[in-house]
Amino acid sequence: MNYIIEGIYQAFxxxxxxxxxxxDITIRTLTITLGATLIASVLCIPLGIYIAFNEFYGRKTLIxxxxxxxxxxxxxxxxxxxxxxxxNGPLGFLDLLFTSTGVMLGQVVLILPIITGLTISALxxxxxxxxxxxxxxxxxxxxxxxxxxxxxxxxIMSAVIMGFSRAISEVGAAIMIGGNIKGHTxxxxxxxxxxxxxxxxxxxxxxxxxxxxxxxxxTMIVSRFQQS
Amino acid sequence: xIEIDNIHKNFEANNVLKGVYANIKMxxxxxxxxxxxxxxxxxxxxxxxxxxxSSGKIFFDGNDLFSGKKTPVDVRRRMSMVxxxxxxxxxxxxxxxxxxxxxxxxSKTDISETVNRALxxxxxxxxxxxxxxxxxxxxxxxxxxxxxxxxxxxxLYLDEPTASLxxxxxxxxxxxxxxxxxxxxTTIVMSTHDMLQGQRLSDRIGVMMDGRxxxxxxxxEIFSRPGNENVARFIGINNVFYGTIKEKYxxxxxxxxxxxxxxxxxxxxxxFGDRVTFCIRPEEITVHDHRAEPIKGRNMLPGKIVSIHRQxxxxxxxxxxxxxxxxxxxxxxYEGSGFEEGNNVMLSFKPRSVFVMEKV
Amino acid sequence: xxxxxFKVLAIFLLSAFVCxxxxxxxxxxxxxxxxxxxxxxxxxxVTATPAPAETAQKEYADKELLIATTTSLxxxxxxxxxxxxxxxxTGVDIKITAVGTGTALEYGANxxxxxIMVHDRAREDAFIEDGSGTDRxxxxxxxxxxxxxxxxxxxxxGMAPTEALETILAKGSEGAEGVKFVSRGDSSGTHGKEKAxxxxxxxxxxxxxxxWVKEDWYVEAGTGxxxxxxxxxxxxxxxxxxxxxxxxxxxxxxxxxxxxxxxGDDLINIYGAILVNPEKYPDTNVEVGKDWVNYLIxxxxxxxIKVFGxxxxxxxxxxxxxxxxxxxxxxxxxxxxxxxxxx
Numbered sequence: 054m055n056y057i058i059e060g061i062y063q064a065f066x067x068x069x070x071x072x073x074x075x076x077d078i079t080i081r082t083l084t085i086t087l088g089a090t091l092i093a094s095v096l097c098i099p100l101g102i103y104i105a106f107n108e109f110y111g112r113k114t115l116i117x118x119x120x121x122x123x124x125x126x127x128x129x130x131x132x133x134x135x136x137x138x139x140x141n142g143p144l145g146f147l148d149l150l151f152t153s154t155g156v157m158l159g160q161v162v163l164i165l166p167i168i169t170g171l172t173i174s175a176l177x178x179x180x181x182x183x184x185x186x187x188x189x190x191x192x193x194x195x196x197x198x199x200x201x202x203x204x205x206x207x208x209i210m211s212a213v214i215m216g217f218s219r220a221i222s223e224v225g226a227a228i229m230i231g232g233n234i235k236g237h238t239x240x241x242x243x244x245x246x247x248x249x250x251x252x253x254x255x256x257x258x259x260x261x262x263x264x265x266x267x268x269x270x271x272t273m274i275v276s277r278f279q280q281s
Numbered sequence: 282x283i284e285i286d287n288i289h290k291n292f293e294a295n296n297v298l299k300g301v302y303a304n305i306k307m308x309x310x311x312x313x314x315x316x317x318x319x320x321x322x323x324x325x326x327x328x329x330x331x332x333x334x335s336s337g338k339i340f341f342d343g344n345d346l347f348s349g350k351k352t353p354v355d356v357r358r359r360m361s362m363v364x365x366x367x368x369x370x371x372x373x374x375x376x377x378x379x380x381x382x383x384x385x386x387x388s389k390t391d392i393s394e395t396v397n398r399a400l401x402x403x404x405x406x407x408x409x410x411x412x413x414x415x416x417x418x419x420x421x422x423x424x425x426x427x428x429x430x431x432x433x434x435x436x437l438y439l440d441e442p443t444a445s446l447x448x449x450x451x452x453x454x455x456x457x458x459x460x461x462x463x464x465x466x467t468t469i470v471m472s473t474h475d476m477l478q479g480q481r482l483s484d485r486i487g488v489m490m491d492g493r494x495x496x497x498x499x500x501x502e503i504f505s506r507p508g509n510e511n512v513a514r515f516i517g518i519n520n521v522f523y524g525t526i527k528e529k530y531x532x533x534x535x536x537x538x539x540x541x542x543x544x545x546x547x548x549x550x551x552x553f554g555d556r557v558t559f560c561i562r563p564e565e566i567t568v569h570d571h572r573a574e575p576i577k578g579r580n581m582l583p584g585k586i587v588s589i590h591r592q593x594x595x596x597x598x599x600x601x602x603x604x605x606x607x608x609x610x611x612x613x614x615y616e617g618s619g620f621e622e623g624n625n626v627m628l629s630f631k632p633r634s635v636f637v638m639e640k641v
Numbered sequence: 642x643x644x645x646x647f648k649v650l651a652i653f654l655l656s657a658f659v660c661x662x663x664x665x666x667x668x669x670x671x672x673x674x675x676x677x678x679x680x681x682x683x684x685x686x687v688t689a690t691p692a693p694a695e696t697a698q699k700e701y702a703d704k705e706l707l708i709a710t711t712t713s714l715x716x717x718x719x720x721x722x723x724x725x726x727x728x729x730x731t732g733v734d735i736k737i738t739a740v741g742t743g744t745a746l747e748y749g750a751n752x753x754x755x756x757i758m759v760h761d762r763a764r765e766d767a768f769i770e771d772g773s774g775t776d777r778x779x780x781x782x783x784x785x786x787x788x789x790x791x792x793x794x795x796x797x798x799g800m801a802p803t804e805a806l807e808t809i810l811a812k813g814s815e816g817a818e819g820v821k822f823v824s825r826g827d828s829s830g831t832h833g834k835e836k837a838x839x840x841x842x843x844x845x846x847x848x849x850x851x852x853w854v855k856e857d858w859y860v861e862a863g864t865g866x867x868x869x870x871x872x873x874x875x876x877x878x879x880x881x882x883x884x885x886x887x888x889x890x891x892x893x894x895x896x897x898x899x900x901x902x903x904x905g906d907d908l909i910n911i912y913g914a915i916l917v918n919p920e921k922y923p924d925t926n927v928e929v930g931k932d933w934v935n936y937l938i939x940x941x942x943x944x945x946i947k948v949f950g951x952x953x954x955x956x957x958x959x960x961x962x963x964x965x966x967x968x969x970x971x972x973x974x975x976x977x978x979x980x981x982x983x984x
Contacts (some may be wrong), residue, residue: 076977090662107845140752140922150753151707151738157660182368185331186425189383191432200380204371232709236722250865251716252890269537 060258064266067259074235079263082174082221086152087271089160090217093168096161097216098209101172102198106184116173122166131229134159138230151232156240159226164216171215175208176201202265210279214272241267282307283328283395283436288337290323297323298334298493305470307435312479315489316515322365324489325438328470329362342435348554358385361429361440365445367421374400374416375409376512377424382433399427403457413568426454429506436617437461439471443478455482470539476516480504506560507620513560513638519607520561523640529553535632543603545580549637558640563597565634566608571625579629582606586624589615602628642721675906678782705734705834705874706929710758711830713866714912715739717885717958719949720758727936733929744826749773749915756930757913761830761922762972763837774915779978780937782911782969786887787882788870791878793817797879798899802907803842809879810844813858821878825869826861830910835881838907870896883910888954912959913971916983931983938963938980 067075104115136142138150149155179201187200202209224242231238233247243265248257283305290298298320305311313321326332328339330352339346346357361381370377374593378399382392396608398407403423408416413424422442429437439458441449459482461467473479479486480500488508496508507513510521524540529552538547551557575581584602589610591597596610598620608628614620686891710720715737724735740748742759750773757774759765768774787797787805795812797805806822813820825832836846853859860878866886873880874896884903890896902908914934919927931959936942943961950958962969962979969979 084660087656091656091660140924142322142751151736180366180368182364182366183370185326185362185364186368186370188331189360189362190327190384190428191354191361192384193354196384206371232736232740234736234738238738239735247712247716250712250867252867252886252893252895254895 056254056258057254060186060240061262063255064260064262068174068263068266075263077236078239078241079262079267081153081238082242082264085157085240086160086217086221086225089157089164089220092157093161093164093216093220094213097165097168097212098172098202099198101212101272102176104169104240105168105173105176106201115172119166119170119173123170125163125166126225127163127192127223128225128229130159134162134226135229145226149180149224150230151234151238153231153238156227156231156238159230163223164220164224168216171212172205172209175205175212177208178210191213207279208213210275214275217271218268221264231266282342283470284338284340285324285328286338286340288324288333288334288339290320290327291335297492298327301489301494302441302490303487303494303497305436305468306484307468308462308466309483309484310458310469310471311485311487312483313470313487313489314474314476314515315472315477317474320489320492322440322558325362325440325470325472329360329438330357331362338345358432359435360438360474361432361436362440363422363425363442365441367418367425367445369413369416369421369424371374372413373409374405374413374424376410376526377413377566378428378431381428385432395431399431402452402460403427417450419446421448421557422450422454423438423457430465430467432464434467436470439469441472441474443475451478458482488515490515506512506606507560507638509558509638510558513636518560518562520563520566521558522560522604523556523558526551526553526557527557538602538635538637541603543582545582545635546632547635547637548633549635556640559635559637561605561606561635563609566606566628566630568598568600568608568610568614569627569629571627573627574628576629579631580635582628584626584628586620586622586626588622589620596614598626600626600628643786668731671984694979704732704929705736706756706926706933707754708735708737708756708758708933709745709754710737710739711742711745711760712739713829713831713883713886714758714760718890719946719959721938722949723942723945727933731932733933735933741828742830742833746773749917752925753846754917755926756914756916756933758912760910760912761833762911762913763833765915766973768915772921775918775920776931776980777913778934778938778983779911779913779962779969779974780943781962781963782909783884783959784903784905785831785881785908785910786884786900787908788887788898789874789901790819790877791897791899792819792877792956793899793901795879798900798901798977802838802905805902806838807842810842811852812854814853816857819877821858821860821876823860823862823869823873823876823878823880825866825881826863827865829866831866831881831883834908834910838881841860841907867895870898874898885950885958888950888956888958890954892954906968906971909968909972911969911974912962913978916945935982936938938982 066095081126104112127207135150136154138147139145140150149158183204184201187197192200222242224246227238227240227243229256233243241260245257245260248260285301285303288298288301289296301324313324313356315321319612327334330346333347337591341356341360346352346356351475368379375396378396379392382395397409400409403426405420405423413421422625426442445456455478458469458471483500485497486500486503487494490511495512496503503512504516504560507516507518513521522540523536526540527537527544529536530641534548535546536549537544538557547559571583582602584600584606587597587599587601587605589598596612596615597607598610599605599607606628648949650658691905714720724737727733728735738754742761742764745757745759746764746768748754749768750771765774765777769777787802789797794817795809797808800808809820809822813822838934839846839849854861860872860876862872866882869880870882870886870890886898891898914937916927916930916934917925919925943963946959946961950956966976966979
């Protein structure tokens, strides 16, 4: 239990002194995870809209598959991404292995199902009368989608927050794709893993606290936006 | 303005619309009345292009609505709809009403002017900033109405707009509907299961039963000359009977009709021997004391009071005169002496109060 | 409202774009801050003498080197220290990823890295024979230790390594009180050493492990060295550990295990650096790799290695390979591997 108390103290010190390595890791974590969340959102929200509103063969199965993928283990994603991005792999020429961009890509893959699935859920829960009303008022296709998303904005934002949380807390993909390289692909979760392996438990706790603080900050900012 | 040509609509095994024909005139208020679940909503949804018909055509101001894959936006924007289930968007009242205008790209000042005027019209001035979800049902429906009308559509469809509202709010909505029709010349097509509402508001009524229009006519005509017994029963005429034309008088118009043991004089074009259905409006039957003298020019039928009951704000007495006839009764009569179940009375009514229609 | 939301969408997209550019640009120009590292694992050297300018400033097309190494070696902090100095001298960006020995070998075999630094002679030999690696150099060594409870129920203190293991096996399978052994059970160098020791003691690991696992005394952890030590501590069991992790965990008080067997050639742990074969993967940074390896076997660096860890643990974590041919030769290490610079 000492570790936790020491960890809290260490977190405080690291933040106050703006410890350079911690700052580096934190900024990288934020960049990668925010980037992944934004990219995934831009891809998934329209995809979710399409699936929610169109009948097509295999739609129910697709939704089941998406929901099953919520439970995708991060280390499996990491492993598969490694195999694809490896020098010997099909996308090896992209040179994305051991880069932050590669990690971001891995996180995008990881949270794609979550954001898509929860968007579908959010839109399906919208009253069909709302949908009819929007159409009746003469919306073009673009206006239709915008209005639907607007109407479901709370639930969709929750989906995005969910995706962000999953991405910021994952370690399996980041380690396998990024390699936890100091100054390049070391992020909070991979740093925590390393420090834990080494035996620096209080530092791990400290980094964990910092991670939670970040998640809290981001969530609060989004919430304020939600309430407006 | 709107031509409805042989519309059929099937949902899987269920045939909802079975050949609907109508011609809705520009600027009129046309009400579809009929029992629930028999196609009113479906027809409105098809008219508003929210559904496609299984077969048949609809022409909107000459445009075939279902020729291409999708109705063109400019045609679409000439119609608007208010639904039974109120759906206001999760935003404030102003933005709700403004949304159609925003879709159409109106300027901010135009929108502001129009929406504020609309708020005044619906009696919700100053509500613009309020979140729409906090409104009462009646207020929401007013907002929905304003929202639909503010972009000046040619046609406004309303699907049982007051079904979930109390009488006060219903009246407000009805006033607004009339106002919009008169002020802007908007064609109104609405559905209701409240015949009195249909009577109050419409230029014409279409009685839809079993997926078809049984009769389309002005309210008075429907109520005095229902198209067939189903219509008659639906609009509340209980006195529907069957009979045969027993004789025709030499003037070619009057004759006698026998129903069971009852013979009455009627005014009809049907011929001797025709099997017919006939109905008599309860309001046109007078109940007298059983000793009353015959009155010239009226059928007189003795009978016995079987039951007295209230229907809405009126009292009715069912009288067994060989056929059981429902007559409307005044308060004075009701409260007078000798007016109880089991008593003998005399009914009288004019021949022309009997409406003879074909036997279905 | 519509306009506001389109603006929001635009900001989102712009931020996403910026994020992608930032991370794509994060290819090491900012580098790592060597000062005030919180990862103060093992000791800093007493005198941080930078390597003499034998690795003269060169112009490289790609100024970077990607190295895969093992967690236990990386955890000591030695590599970060040496890499920092090398980076300062030459401007090369050294990127080190610390994984399991098996994973490092996979990375090398796939050409995902330029160089591997591991400590498993047998698998390294296979790696080179395969054609995946070339130009191995040995830069240091140390010894594994067998640690266990102070009470030492099996009485192995001071024994020779294989004798100790045999004793644990004998007493453990008899069911002697409190005699347990925790194995790494993964593809690590440490586990490789354990298997090798069993082999010397006459037990084919592949044959016996399935049997031992079913008995109470032999536990396979399947986790890192730290986790294994913790498990051994919890169970009052024996285990084989590298000296670096043990000193760290014991020093911090995370575990309380005694060093029971720490002498014997069998326990030797030899660290080698192997280039990924440019004939197999022409794109590897061969030139930079050679400079790094040559750097490792310079006098200056060998001196650094000699004193690394003393200030923190009172004893060095490594012995320099230079001049230790007699110690290392029995393990198959050649003189060239110790001292001949790569061309």
